[in-house]
Amino acid sequence: AEVARRLAAAADEDELVLHYQPLLALASGRVHGAEALLRWDSSTGMVPPDEFIPVAEEAGLVHELGRWALRRACADLVALPGLTVSVNVSARQLHHDSFARSVEQALSSSGIAPERLVIELTESAVVEDPAAAQAVLGRLRRLGVGIALDDFGTGYSSLSYLLHLPVDTLKVDRSFVADIVTDRRTQLLVHGITTLAHDLGMSVTVEGVETEEQLEAIRQTGCDAVQGYLIGRPVPLAALSS
Numbered sequence: 299a300e301v302a303r304r305l306a307a308a309a310d311e312d313e314l315v316l317h318y319q320p321l322l323a324l325a326s327g328r329v330h331g332a333e334a335l336l337r338w339d340s341s342t343g344m345v346p347p348d349e350f351i352p353v354a355e356e357a358g359l360v361h362e363l364g365r366w367a368l369r370r371a372c373a374d375l376v377a378l379p380g381l382t383v384s385v386n387v388s389a390r391q392l393h394h395d396s397f398a399r400s401v402e403q404a405l406s407s408s409g410i411a412p413e414r415l416v417i418e419l420t421e422s423a424v425v426e427d428p429a430a431a432q433a434v435l436g437r438l439r440r441l442g443v444g445i446a447l448d449d450f451g452t453g454y455s456s457l458s459y460l461l462h463l464p465v466d467t468l469k470v471d472r473s474f475v476a477d478i479v480t481d482r483r484t485q486l487l488v489h490g491i492t493t494l495a496h497d498l499g500m501s502v503t504v505e506g507v508e509t510e511e512q513l514e515a516i517r518q519t520g521c522d523a524v525q526g527y528l529i530g531r532p533v534p535l536a537a538l539s540s
């Protein structure tokens with residue numbers, strides 16, 4: 299409860315920050331976008347999202363934090379010409395009445411093109427209520443906003459979501475990268491996911507690339523983009539745009 303109270307004040311007191319991690323397009327060799335990752339720069343130190351998002355959800359504060367993150371990310375895009383920005387959204391956020399409106403407001407107040415914003419969600423956000431998720435995502439898609447499925451390939455994946463949801467990008471979970479260099483089957487699996495995604499008109503980003511050897515193995519899968527410490531760690535906006 300104490301944490302929830304401090305968290306409620308955090309947005310007002312400028313204690314929330316977005317860090318950005320670059321996304322590298324393999325065909326061009328250029329950074330084409332960035333994932334926004336929320337941090338709480340509290341009086342007791344930097345708190346990672348895994349620790350405070352669940353608290354914010356319990357306390358019903360996650361919608362306000364989410365609105366803040368969407369507005370901040372869209373405003374920050376002005377300093378990142380030509381790039382897209384991906385914003386993470388939890389199941390609770392996606393299914394809240396105000397969600398689509400929050401996205402619309404963040405777009406209109408910043409004036410950025412909707413195509414430059416990507417909403418990143420996990421399959422678990424969809425599982426709860428696929429029909430409701432489909433409705434919200436359809437509305438965002440009609441605006442031109444991109445939709446990425448995060449942590450793809452883990453958890454209770456159902457391939458039928460790929461048929462029914464307007465997904466633009468699959469983000470292959472970093473657990474696949476860990477042994478892609480030593481396990482040929484892992485590389486074949488990512489290759490297969492990529493072929494399937496491309497046939498369905500989606501692009502593929504592989505997350506968690508930490509070594510040159512992994513990058514080489516990933517290149518051979520035919521995927522479109524990579525993200526990970528090798529390319530760049532999450533950093534403040536000023537460090538990304540410089």
Ligand code: G
Pocket residue numbers: 334335336346347348351367385386387388391532
């Ligand atoms: O940046 P880090 O690796 O600590 O992120 C941990 C988790 O927190 C990731 O799964 C990420 O998707 C999630 N996360 C980061 N920023 C946000 C955010 O703004 N909103 C939500 N709901 N989750 C976020």
Ligand code: G
Pocket residue numbers: 319335386448449472505506507508525526527528532
């Ligand atoms: O679940 P999601 O993909 O949103 O999680 C993003 C988180 O993954 C970020 O908090 C980031 O810190 C972390 N991350 C990003 N790149 C790497 C990487 O190369 N290795 C590891 N171990 N974690 C990473």
Ligand code: MN
Pocket residue numbers: 333386418448
């Ligand atoms: Mn993510």
Ligand code: NA
Pocket residue numbers: 448449450469471472505
């Ligand atoms: Na992920």
